Amino acid sequence: MDDESSNLVLFLDRRITSPHPQISSDHAICETLTPATCLYNPTLRQLQHALINVGFLYLFNPPVAREDIDAVIAYCPRLFDIPQDAKEKVRMVNSPHFFGYTKFGSEITKGQADQREQYDFGTPYENKWQPGEPEYLKLWGPAQWPDENIVPEFKETYLRYLAQIEVLSFEFIRLIEEALELPSRALDKFQGESGPLQHRAKVIKYPAPPDSSSNQGVGPHFDGGFLTFLLQASAHRGLQVQNLAGEWIDAPPIPGTFVVNIGKALETVTQGLAKATSHRVLSPEPGSSPRYSIPFFQNISQDIRIGESVLSFSPEILKLKEARGEPAATDSVNYAEYGQLPSGEVALRGRVSVIIWDYTKWVTIPLAVMSCGQFFFSIYAGTANAVAFWDIPLRSCMFEYEHYQHMASVLLYTTVYDFIILIFTCVNVVSAIIIWLHLNDGMDAVVSPPATAISVILSSQSVISLLRSDSSSGADTPNSNRRQDGDRDSKYNAQQLTTQIDFPVSIYGPNSIELARSANASQSRLSSVVRLGEGGVTRAYEWWDTHVPAEALSSACGK
Numbered sequence: 001m002d003d004e005s006s007n008l009v010l011f012l013d014r015r016i017t018s019p020h021p022q023i024s025s026d027h028a029i030c031e032t033l034t035p036a037t038c039l040y041n042p043t044l045r046q047l048q049h050a051l052i053n054v055g056f057l058y059l060f061n062p063p064v065a066r067e068d069i070d071a072v073i074a075y076c077p078r079l080f081d082i083p084q085d086a087k088e089k090v091r092m093v094n095s096p097h098f099f100g101y102t103k104f105g106s107e108i109t110k111g112q113a114d115q116r117e118q119y120d121f122g123t124p125y126e127n128k129w130q131p132g133e134p135e136y137l138k139l140w141g142p143a144q145w146p147d148e149n150i151v152p153e154f155k156e157t158y159l160r161y162l163a164q165i166e167v168l169s170f171e172f173i174r175l176i177e178e179a180l181e182l183p184s185r186a187l188d189k190f191q192g193e194s195g196p197l198q199h200r201a202k203v204i205k206y207p208a209p210p211d212s213s214s215n216q217g218v219g220p221h222f223d224g225g226f227l228t229f230l231l232q233a234s235a236h237r238g239l240q241v242q243n244l245a246g247e248w249i250d251a252p253p254i255p256g257t258f259v260v261n262i263g264k265a266l267e268t269v270t271q272g273l274a275k276a277t278s279h280r281v282l283s284p285e286p287g288s289s290p291r292y293s294i295p296f297f298q299n300i301s302q303d304i305r306i307g308e309s310v311l312s313f314s315p316e317i318l319k320l321k322e323a324r325g326e327p328a329a330t331d332s333v334n335y336a337e338y339g340q341l342p343s344g345e346v347a348l349r350g351r352v353s354v355i356i357w358d359y360t361k362w363v364t365i366p367l368a369v370m371s372c373g374q375f376f377f378s379i380y381a382g383t384a385n386a387v388a389f390w391d392i393p394l395r396s397c398m399f400e401y402e403h404y405q406h407m408a409s410v411l412l413y414t415t416v417y418d419f420i421i422l423i424f425t426c427v428n429v430v431s432a433i434i435i436w437l438h439l440n441d442g443m444d445a446v447v448s449p450p451a452t453a454i455s456v457i458l459s460s461q462s463v464i465s466l467l468r469s470d471s472s473s474g475a476d477t478p479n480s481n482r483r484q485d486g487d488r489d490s491k492y493n494a495q496q497l498t499t500q501i502d503f504p505v506s507i508y509g510p511n512s513i514e515l516a517r518s519a520n521a522s523q524s525r526l527s528s529v530v531r532l533g534e535g536g537v538t539r540a541y542e543w544w545d546t547h548v549p550a551e552a553l554s555s556a557c558g559k
């Protein structure tokens with residue numbers, strides 16, 4: 001542990017003595033410091049560095065009861081080992097709030113199926129949506145929990161865990177205000193002045209792939225909200241973070257820590273000072289046990305248009321952003337609509353983009369019916385042709401004009417329909433191959449070719465991209481340099497965020513299709529990555545205890 005970390009420990013220990021204290025709601029830690037003092041505080045300087053230049057950090061010994069952390073970790077395998085029908089009962093498709101179970105392979109990031117299975121849960125929230133109110137207000141509400149008889153006390157334990165992270169997340173916001181030299185509580189306006197917030201959390205299982213076909217646990221993405229607190233719940237590596245140079249850096253699990261990273265909303269309100277960082281997860285090696293993780297996503301108020309609420313900073317601190325330099329291009333997709341839409345709508349758009357799947361599925365039914373009709377007509381016409389040909393009396397008068405005309409038209413029909421059938425058959429075969437190669441067997445829908453085969457094709461990223469060829473005119477975040485990034489490489493403009501195929505279609509209805517189209521039209525590619533400290537994600541923050549485990553730190557830093 002270096003001197004700066006020691007100072008950090010002293011700073012916090014003066015105020016908090018218990019290893020797992022309740023965090024004081026009056027935010028005593030931060031209010032005792034003026035912004036000017038913060039500049040001299042090495043801890044906050046470290047935090048400032050991590051926010052501006054890295055976007056990821058480890059939080060050591062977080063103020064969350066160790067027994068609750070251990071308990072939620074212990075639940076991970078149990079949650080996924082329950083019978084499949086118990087999981088199906090809480091499928092996300094039942095929930096207007098997008099909570100619940102998503103089976104393996106049912107999520108797509110950057111056009112590829114993520115090799116993970118997951119539950120989405122949330123902090124308690126009662127939905128009060130009324131007809132006529134914006135649809136995005138449906139997004140928050142009660143989570144779906146697995147049967148208490150099958151996973152006893154899971155809900156209670158997990159909610160207790162989430163409650164502690166929620167408090168921690170707000171406490172951390174206070175530190176961020178100080179580190180970025182903002183007035184105290186400058187970030188409050190994003191957090192529920194209009195009422196309580198709901199935060200999301202997941203429990204994720206990344207199984208080892210059977211072979212080396214795909215190792216995309218989850219593809220490159222940014223998180224959307226303010227802060228993410230990630231508990232890596234098994235000893236596997238796999239989480240990777242993209243640095244300023246565009247390289248992927250490992251962020252290995254360190255026991256007793258959370259990985260904290262910045263979401264697009266916080267990046268937007270801080271004029272890009274606090275960096276959202278592109279990250280991904282690689283599946284465990286074939287033959288290994290599954291990796292588990294438990295992320296907590298801190299939300300912001302649904303009504304706020306954060307593009308209109310961007311904060312002001314001192315010229316000195318903005319210079320730090322300039323000094324960071326231009327990041328290399330990233331693989332991730334962007335939440336560009338934050339520039340102008342209410343944050344709830346941004347979240348809804350991220351979700352309902354999947355409704356294109358359903359829309360195209362219905363479009364494909366007439367296509368499939370046509371295909372079948374043509375097939376049968378072709379058989380009929382071919383048979384009629386053959387019968388006519390082998391019918392001696394008929395053939396004998398073939399050279400009479402009307403019979404000749406009859407035979408010619410039968411031949412013409414047969415040939416044309418056979419040709420159409422050939423094309424349809426080719427499309428079906430190609431789509432089946434694409435499904436097999438890219439989407440694996442994780443989708444419910446892939447059961448009855450040709451209709452579903454075509455629907456997969458139509459709803460695949462490439463076709464969606466074509467549908468949205470106007471995407472370069474979309475909105476952007478307040479950072480002017482991003483516009484150029486989007487324009488420079490327009491092939492990424494139409495890429496979706498991580499997309500779940502399992503979704504509550506009936507609840508959001510046909511309007512959502514339009515929403516989805518415009519949502520994706522306004523997404524643009526963003527080059528925004530941050531430089532990781534020498535050797536990787538290296539800055540560790542001691543929260544309560546007096547000792548950072550040196551061996552853990554050095555293994556994380558590769559030193």
Ligand SMILES: O=C(O)CCC(=O)C(=O)O
Nearest residue numbers: 204223230239281293295
């Ligand atoms: O599982 C992990 O380690 C990260 C998951 C993640 O980045 C996400 O779900 O947004």
Ligand SMILES: [Fe+2]
Nearest residue numbers: 221222223279
């Ligand atoms: Fe993430």
